[in-house]
Amino acid sequence: MRNQITAKTITDSEFFYGHKACAGCGGSLAVRIALKVLGEGAISVLPAGCMSAVGFNYPHLCFSNNSIISTFAGTASMLTGVEAGARAVGIKNFKAVGLAGDGGTADIGIQALSGAIDRNDDILYICYDNEAYMNTGIQKSGLTPFGAKTTTTPSGENIHGNLRPKKNLFEIVAAHDIPYAATASIGNLKDFMNKIEKASKIKGTAYIHVVAPCPIGWGIPVNETIEISQKMMDCGLWYLAEYENGQFKLNRNPSEFSSIKDYLLSQSRFKHLEDADIKILAAQRDAKWTTIRKNWNTAEEDL
Amino acid sequence: MSKPYLRPYQKPQKLSDYPLGTASEAGYLVTKNSGWRNERPIITDECINCLQCYLYCPDGVIFKTESGLDIDYDFCKGCGICERICPKQAIKMEVETND
Ligand SMILES: Cc1ncc(C[n+]2csc(CCOP(=O)(O)OP(=O)(O)O)c2C)c(N)n1
Ligand code: SF4
Ligand code: SF4
Ligand code: SF4
Ligand SMILES: [Mg+2]
Numbered sequence: 264m265r266n267q268i269t270a271k272t273i274t275d276s277e278f279f280y281g282h283k284a285c286a287g288c289g290g291s292l293a294v295r296i297a298l299k300v301l302g303e304g305a306i307s308v309l310p311a312g313c314m315s316a317v318g319f320n321y322p323h324l325c326f327s328n329n330s331i332i333s334t335f336a337g338t339a340s341m342l343t344g345v346e347a348g349a350r351a352v353g354i355k356n357f358k359a360v361g362l363a364g365d366g367g368t369a370d371i372g373i374q375a376l377s378g379a380i381d382r383n384d385d386i387l388y389i390c391y392d393n394e395a396y397m398n399t400g401i402q403k404s405g406l407t408p409f410g411a412k413t414t415t416t417p418s419g420e421n422i423h424g425n426l427r428p429k430k431n432l433f434e435i436v437a438a439h440d441i442p443y444a445a446t447a448s449i450g451n452l453k454d455f456m457n458k459i460e461k462a463s464k465i466k467g468t469a470y471i472h473v474v475a476p477c478p479i480g481w482g483i484p485v486n487e488t489i490e491i492s493q494k495m496m497d498c499g500l501w502y503l504a505e506y507e508n509g510q511f512k513l514n515r516n517p518s519e520f521s522s523i524k525d526y527l528l529s530q531s532r533f534k535h536l537e538d539a540d541i542k543i544l545a546a547q548r549d550a551k552w553t554t555i556r557k558n559w560n561t562a563e564e565d566l
Numbered sequence: 567m568s569k570p571y572l573r574p575y576q577k578p579q580k581l582s583d584y585p586l587g588t589a590s591e592a593g594y595l596v597t598k599n600s601g602w603r604n605e606r607p608i609i610t611d612e613c614i615n616c617l618q619c620y621l622y623c624p625d626g627v628i629f630k631t632e633s634g635l636d637i638d639y640d641f642c643k644g645c646g647i648c649e650r651i652c653p654k655q656a657i658k659m660e661v662e663t664n665d
Contacts, residue, residue: 270617277569277626281595284624286602286645292624299626303568321585327570327593452621486646489622 268456273299282325284317287485289475289492291317292449293391294362297473300459301387303328304357306349308342310372311335312364313398313477314391336371338363339379342386358387358463365392365406369432376470380439383467389459390432390470393477401480405430408500409547410540411532413480418535428547433472437506442467444506448474450492454503454514474501482531491530497521499548502555511559523548569626570595572640599625603644605659609635612656619648619657 278298284291294314298305307330309315315332318325333341338361346359363372368390376388395413396402403413408429412418416425436444443465447455455473462469476492478485495501498521503514523545527533555561570593578584609619613634620628620635627638628648649657 270621273621275567275630278593280570280593280626281572281597281599281641282625283599286624286643287647288624292622295624295626296621321588321590322575322594323596324590324592324594325570327568329592486650488624488645489647489651 268300268460269453273456274302276303276327278303278305278328279318279326281323282317283320283323284313285477285479285485287478287488288313288317289449289477289488290314290364290391290393290397292452292488293389293455293473293475294318296449296452296456297360297362297389297459298326298328300456301328301358301360301463305360306330306345306357308333308338308345308359308361310338310361310363310367311398312367313393314362314364316398333361335367337375338367338372339375339386339388342388343379343382343384346384346386359385361386361388363388363390364397364404365390365394366396366402366404368392369405369430373435376436377439380436380441380468380470383442385467387459387462387465387469387471390472391475392472393475393480394429395477395480397477397480406432409544410527410536412535413532423535423537423540424532433470433504433506436470436472437511440509441470441506443469444471446472446474446502446504448492448496448501448503449476450474450489450494450496451503458505480532482534483529487529491526494521494526494529498523498526499552500526500544502552504555504559511555513555513559513561514564516556516561516563520548569593572596572598598640599643600640603639603642603662605644605646606639606662607637607642607644607646607648608658608660609637610656610658612654613652614654614656616653618651618653622651623648 279295305328310333342359402415410424412424418424445458505512572595575596627642
């Protein structure tokens with residue numbers, strides 16, 4: 264059933280257009296593609312964050328499907344209300360979809376998300392992960408990786424950026440025994456599009472965690488957003504996976520990793536890292552992949 | 567095929583011209599983004615219509631036509647992602663001039 268949606272078959276319509284995101288913004292690509300897959304029946308909920316800031320500037324309104332801004336903490340609870348309300352007034356063929364940042368999801372919004380999954384509400388929650396609070400000027404979130412420099416985790420002589428590892432939100436969500444959860448990246452839109460399609464047909468709560476780099480916060484040229492996303496997967500610091508029927512499945516199992524150092528040092532947020540810091544990240548990566556390969560289904564797939 | 571599009575906007579003159587709530591018409595655009603651009607992507611004859619630029623453009627401004635693809639320069643920001651994703655190097659970035 265995988266890989267049915269392609270650039271050829273996806274709708275020509277655009278639902279997120281004319282927006283004010285910075286040139287080369289990964290989050291705006293994730294939102295644009297998600298809505299193209301879901302179509303005009305999508306009712307989107309966006310909390311405070313870059314994608315609501317760049318999409319709703321009255322009277323300039325860049326969503327052509329029904330869309331609303333939620334409180335920062337309340338993406339998932341508003342989705343619950345939207346879904347129940349639309350059903351109550353007899354709307355057919357709609358999908359309540361959340362499009363929230365990493366801060367809005369992993370930190371302040373995690374309680375509402377956990378509650379919605381617990382109730383198994385019929386919603387799709389998409390977290391576009393740019394690894395920091397970008398809209399307020401690049402502060403560390405729970406999804407900022409170890410070593411990254413942000414305005415709240417500066418790098419100096421003694422401390423080299425963020426001291427804490429990236430929260431594993433995909434597995435936190437899966438631990439609720441959610442019907443469907445997946446990781447994705449804008450570096451592989453074919454995989455992302457088909458996971459959205461699959462998630463949209465799930466009865467109950469579905470969650471997709473898509474890595475969507477921010478050229479400003481990561482310190483990369485604006486034309487390298489896609490390449491950096493691909494490098495992140497190739498060096499093993501991100502992986503494509505799904506959780507379904509109580510099972511974890513790895514979608515892509517690289518036989519060897521590309522240089523983690525090359526990935527890190529091509530971004531100014533990691534420029535200060537020393538070899539010892541990079542070793543820590545590589546060791547965390549290796550430990551993670553050892554567990555994944557031991558415990559998850561790793562049967563090959565064509566992506 | 568549909569998408570948000572540019573429409574006229576009359577600046578409110580008096581209090582009653584302002585909307586009563588925070589809701590307003592979806593897909594109602596009033597400003598272009600073309601002024602953000604330093605470089606303009608040009609699709610050349612090398613194009614094999616693989617649609618990768620169309621798919622990966624964060625702004626969705628590359629669109630299908632009967633003969634191939636075209637670009638909505640009103641909203642292209644000149645990021646150059648299309649040029650980088652193209653497997654045939656069929657997109658050239660040209661420096662914008664003021665005319
Ligand atoms: C309760 C509350 N606290 C703080 C803010 C300020 N605020 C608005 S957007 C934002 C950052 C959002 O970060 P993230 O969720 O990662 O989305 P991004 O901006 O990176 O797309 C913050 C802190 C707010 N709007 N509401
Ligand atoms: S700051 Fe980053 S996430 Fe926000 S609009 Fe700009 S590129 Fe996108
Ligand atoms: S990516 Fe290149 S070859 Fe493919 S459609 Fe675009 S311009 Fe043509
Ligand atoms: S330069 Fe950027 S915004 Fe313009 S068409 Fe290419 S990818 Fe789209
Ligand atoms: Mg963020």
